[in-house]
Amino acid sequence: MFKALEVDIRKRLGEFELKASFNAEGMIHIFGVNGSGKTTLLKCLAGVIRVDSGTIVHNGIELTAIPIEQRKVVYLDRLSFFPNLTVEEHLSFLRVTEVEEIDEIKRIMGIDYKGKLKNLSTGQKLKVSLATSVLSHPRLILLDEISANISNAESTLNDLVPILRRQKTDMINVAQENSQTLEKNFTFNIVNGKITGVED
Amino acid sequence: MTSTKKPDGLTIFSIVVTILIIIPIAFILVYGFAVYHSSIGFSSIVFKSIALTIFSSSIAAFIVFLLFTPLAYHISRLSSSAMETISDISASIPHPIVGIAFLLIVSPLTPFGRFLISIGLGLFDSIPGLVTALAFVSAPVYIRAAQSVFSQNPSEPEILAMGLGLSRIKTLYRVVVPNSARLLLSATLTSMSRAISEFGSIAIIAYVILQFPFAGVMPASVLIYQFFGYYGLGPAVTASAVMILISIIVLLISRFIKGIGNNRSGV
Amino acid sequence: MKSQKIIVIIVIVGLLAVGTGIGVHYYFSKSKSPLITYVADAYVGEANYLLNGYQNSTGNPVSPAIGGGSYTDAQKIGSGDPANVFISVALSPYSSHYLKDRYSGWAIAFASDQLVLAYYNNTTDYKIAMMLRQAEIDNNTSEFVSALFSITNKSNSLGISDPSTDPAGLRAWISLEIAGELYGHNESYFVNAVRQHHANVTRSSAAQLVPALETGEISFLFIYKSAAVHSGLKMIELPAKMNFGDTDLSSFYSEFNYTTVAGLQKGSPVLLYITALANNTLATDSMEFVNYTLNHRSELSTFELKPLQHPELFNDTTPPVEILSLISSHELVYSGRID
Numbered sequence: 001m002f003k004a005l006e007v008d009i010r011k012r013l014g015e016f017e018l019k020a021s022f023n024a025e026g027m028i029h030i031f032g033v034n035g036s037g038k039t040t041l042l043k044c045l046a047g048v049i050r051v052d053s054g055t056i057v058h059n060g061i062e063l064t065a066i067p068i069e070q071r072k073v074v075y076l077d078r079l080s081f082f083p084n085l086t087v088e089e090h091l092s093f094l095r096v097t098e099v100e101e102i103d104e105i106k107r108i109m110g111i112d113y114k115g116k117l118k119n120l121s122t123g124q125k126l127k128v129s130l131a132t133s134v135l136s137h138p139r140l141i142l143l144d145e146i147s148a149n150i151s152n153a154e155s156t157l158n159d160l161v162p163i164l165r166r167q168k169t170d171m172i173n174v175a176q177e178n179s180q181t182l183e184k185n186f187t188f189n190i191v192n193g194k195i196t197g198v199e200d
Numbered sequence: 201m202t203s204t205k206k207p208d209g210l211t212i213f214s215i216v217v218t219i220l221i222i223i224p225i226a227f228i229l230v231y232g233f234a235v236y237h238s239s240i241g242f243s244s245i246v247f248k249s250i251a252l253t254i255f256s257s258s259i260a261a262f263i264v265f266l267l268f269t270p271l272a273y274h275i276s277r278l279s280s281s282a283m284e285t286i287s288d289i290s291a292s293i294p295h296p297i298v299g300i301a302f303l304l305i306v307s308p309l310t311p312f313g314r315f316l317i318s319i320g321l322g323l324f325d326s327i328p329g330l331v332t333a334l335a336f337v338s339a340p341v342y343i344r345a346a347q348s349v350f351s352q353n354p355s356e357p358e359i360l361a362m363g364l365g366l367s368r369i370k371t372l373y374r375v376v377v378p379n380s381a382r383l384l385l386s387a388t389l390t391s392m393s394r395a396i397s398e399f400g401s402i403a404i405i406a407y408v409i410l411q412f413p414f415a416g417v418m419p420a421s422v423l424i425y426q427f428f429g430y431y432g433l434g435p436a437v438t439a440s441a442v443m444i445l446i447s448i449i450v451l452l453i454s455r456f457i458k459g460i461g462n463n464r465s466g467v
Numbered sequence: 468m469k470s471q472k473i474i475v476i477i478v479i480v481g482l483l484a485v486g487t488g489i490g491v492h493y494y495f496s497k498s499k500s501p502l503i504t505y506v507a508d509a510y511v512g513e514a515n516y517l518l519n520g521y522q523n524s525t526g527n528p529v530s531p532a533i534g535g536g537s538y539t540d541a542q543k544i545g546s547g548d549p550a551n552v553f554i555s556v557a558l559s560p561y562s563s564h565y566l567k568d569r570y571s572g573w574a575i576a577f578a579s580d581q582l583v584l585a586y587y588n589n590t591t592d593y594k595i596a597m598m599l600r601q602a603e604i605d606n607n608t609s610e611f612v613s614a615l616f617s618i619t620n621k622s623n624s625l626g627i628s629d630p631s632t633d634p635a636g637l638r639a640w641i642s643l644e645i646a647g648e649l650y651g652h653n654e655s656y657f658v659n660a661v662r663q664h665h666a667n668v669t670r671s672s673a674a675q676l677v678p679a680l681e682t683g684e685i686s687f688l689f690i691y692k693s694a695a696v697h698s699g700l701k702m703i704e705l706p707a708k709m710n711f712g713d714t715d716l717s718s719f720y721s722e723f724n725y726t727t728v729a730g731l732q733k734g735s736p737v738l739l740y741i742t743a744l745a746n747n748t749l750a751t752d753s754m755e756f757v758n759y760t761l762n763h764r765s766e767l768s769t770f771e772l773k774p775l776q777h778p779e780l781f782n783d784t785t786p787p788v789e790i791l792s793l794i795s796s797h798e799l800v801y802s803g804r805i806d
Binding site: 073075080082 | 357359364365366367375
Binding site: 300303304307308309313322324325403404407408410425426428429430431432433 | 589623669670684728
C-alpha cells in the first residue's frame with residue numbers, strides 16, 4: 001500500500017545491525033528500549049549516517065543519496081538548538097519565514113518567552129527548536145526522545161498536526177515506550193534493529 | 201575536582217618541570233630589567249620593532265583564522281588524515297626552509313613570482329611577505345587548537361542547521377563559529393603568539409621592512425639577534441625582556457578569554 | 468589491539484635505538500673534543516678545506532667551521548661560545564672589546580681577497596654591469612659614474628650587508644665613498660644616492676644575500692671575490708682603489724671611514740686573519756691549526772684568494788713562542804697593533 005514514507009534500509013555498526021523496512025505517513029510513533037537502534041534509524045533517515053544498502057523514499061522522491069543539507073529532513077534531540085540565538089532569531093533562522101507564520105506557531109506551541117536559548121530551560125529550548133523545524137517546511141521531522149524533556153509534549157505535538165498536514169510534513173516521534181495520548185497514524189516497535197508494526 | 205592537602209607525586213613533578221620552563225624566561229626578565237637595563241634595549245627602535253611584530257602577527261593570525269577555520273572544522277568532523285598531515289608539515293620543517301621556499305616562490309625565477317611582481321606585490325622584505333611567512337608557520341598551531349575546539353563541541357546544532365537546509369560552510373559561519381567564538385579567539389591568539397616568536401623564516405624573507413609605515417624597521421626577533429651581533433648581551437637581553445613581557449601579555453589575554461569560555465559552558 | 472601495541476613498541480624502541488646508536492657512535496669515535504673554528508661566513512669553504520687537511524695530517528678531530536658575520540662571531544665568542552680558533556676578515560673583531568676574556572692579543576693576516584660587484588643574470592642588470600666594466604677599461608669617468616649611478620638609484624636592488632655585523636658591508640659603503648671621491652663630485656655622492664633611492668637591501672652578512680641575488684630579488688651585491696666565485700655568481704671586478712684587494716693601497720683605504728654601532732671604522736684591505744683564542748680548551752691543537760694554515764696558505768689560491776707572501780702579525784701583547792719563532796725566521800712580519 002502506498003504511503004508517503006517508504007523505508008527499506010540496512011546499516012551495520014560493529015556487532016549491531018539495523019534492518020528497517022516500513023511504510024508510513026503522518027504522525028509516526030516508534031518505541032524501543034535503549035540500544036534497540038532508534039537513534040541509528042533516525043540518523044540514517046536524516047542522512048547523518050550513510051546506509052549500507054536500501055532506499056528511503058518520500059512522496060516518490062528517493063532521499064537515500066541526497067546530502068543532509070538538501071534532504072529537508074530535520075533531526076532533533078535534546079542538544080539540537082542554537083545556544084547563542086534569541087528565541088526570535090532562532091525562529092527566523094532561515095531568514096525567509098513570514099512573521100504571521102512565526103506568530104501562529106508561537107501561539108500554538110505556547111512560546112511566550114524571550115531571551116537567548118542557552119539561558120532557557122531544556123523544554124523551552126526544544127519547543128523553539130521544534131517550532132524552527134516546522135517553519136522550515138521539511139519533508140520529515142525526526143524527534144529523538146525529546147518528548148520526555150517537554151512538559152505536555154504530546155498535546156503540543158497533537159496541536160501541531162494540522163500545520164504538519166497542511167505543509168505535507170510527516171513526523172517520527174521516537175520514545176522508550178508506546179504512547180496512548182499521542183494522536184498517531186502509525187506505531188512501530190523496534191527491537192535489536194528490527195522494526196515491526198503495532199496495532200493500537 | 202577533589203581538594204587534597206598534600207600535593208601528590210604527579211603535582212610535584214609537574215611543578216618541577218614547569219620551573220624548568222620558567223628558568224630561562226625568568227633569567228631574561230631579571231637580567232634585562234634589573235641587571236643590564238640597557239638604554240638601547242628601551243630605545244624607540246625596539247618599540248617600533250615590537251610594534252611591527254605585533255602588527256604583522258595579529259594580521260597573520262586574523263588571516264589564519266579566516267583561511268584555516270574551515271579546514272580545522274573539516275578535519276575535526278571528517279577526520280581526513282591526509283589533510284591533517286599536510287597541515288602539520290609547516291610545523292615540522294626547519295623554518296629557514298620555509299623562508300627559502302617563499303624566497304623562491306616569489307622570485308622572478310618562477311611564473312608565480314613574475315605575476316606577483318607584475319601586479320606590484322613584491323613579498324621580499326615587505327609587510328605582505330612578513331605576514332605570509334608568519335601565517336604559514338603559525339597556521340598549524342591554530343588548526344590544531346581550533347580542531348580540538350570543534351571536536352569538543354556537540355554536533356547536534358550543526359545537524360539541525362543542515363537539516364534546516366544550510367550548507368556545511370554556512371553552518372560553519374552561522375552556527376559553529378558563533379558557538380565557539382571565545383575558544384576560537386583564544387586559538388587565534390595562541391597562533392599569534394607563535395607568530396610573534398618566529399625567527400627562522402622571516403630572517404630570510406623579511407629581514408627588514410622597506411615600506412611605509414615600517415620602513416627600516418626589523419621584526420623584533422631579527423632585531424634582537426642583530427643587537428646581539430652589534431652590542432653583545434646587554435641590549436639584546438633588555439630588548440628580549442621587553443619582548444617577552446609583551447608575549448606573556450598576549451598569552452595571558454588568550455588564557456583569560458579561554459577561561460571565560462570554560463566558565464560559561466559550565467553553566 | 469595487541470598487534471597495534473606491538474607496532475607502537477617497535478617504533479619507540481626503533482627510535483630510541485637509532486638515537487642511542489648515533490650518540491654512542493659519536494661518543495666513542497671522538498674521544499677527544501674536536502677543534503671548533505668560528506669563521507667569517509664568506510670563508511666557510513676555505514676554513515673547512517684547511518680543517519680537513521689539518522685533521523688528515525694530525526689525526527686531531529675537528530668540527531665543521533661555524534660561519535657568521537665577523538662582528539657577530541666575535542660577539543658570540545666574547546659571550547661564551549666555545550670557539551678555539553677565530554678566522555675573521557677584519558682586524559677589529561680581534562679586539563678585547565669584542566672577545567673579552569677570549570682576547571688573545573694577536574692575529575695573523577695570511578691571505579687577501581677583494582670586494583667585487585656580483586649581478587643578477589638578466590638582460591638589464593647584465594648591461595649595467597658590462598657598462599661599468601667597459602667604462603673602467605676605457606678609463607671613461609662619465610660612463611663609470613653613469614653606470615654606478617644606475618646601480619645606486621634603483622630602489623631595493625643593491626645588496627650591502629650590515630656594516631655593523633659584516634666587514635664586507637662596511638667595505639661596500641666605504642667603496643661607494645671612494646667612488647664618490649674619485650669619480651663623483653664628493654665622497655657622499657653615491658652614498659647619498661643609495662640612501663635617497665632606498666637602493667640598499669641588507670642582511671647580517673653578504674652570504675645571506677646570495678640567495679636574494681640568485682632569485683633576482685636584488686640586482687647587485689657587494690661581496691668578496693672568493694665567495695662570489697664559489698657561489699657561482701656573475702660578477703665584475705672593481706678598480707683597485709675601490710676593491711680593498713691591494714695591500715699596497717692600505718694607507719689610501721684608511722683615509723676613508725664609516726661609522727658603525729661600534730664607532731668609526733677605517734677602510735682596510737680585505738685580509739683574512741687567524742688567531743688561537745685565549746683561555747683555550749684546546750690550546751695546543753689551536754696553535755697547531757694556526758701553523759698548519761700558515762704553512763698551507765698557498766693552497767688557498769684555488770679559492771681565488773691571494774696568499775700573502777709574508778703573513779703579517781698584528782699584536783698588542785707578546786705572542787706565543789710558536790709565533791715568535793716564525794718572526795725570527797722571517798716567515799712572519801710585524802705589522803702593527805690590533806686595538
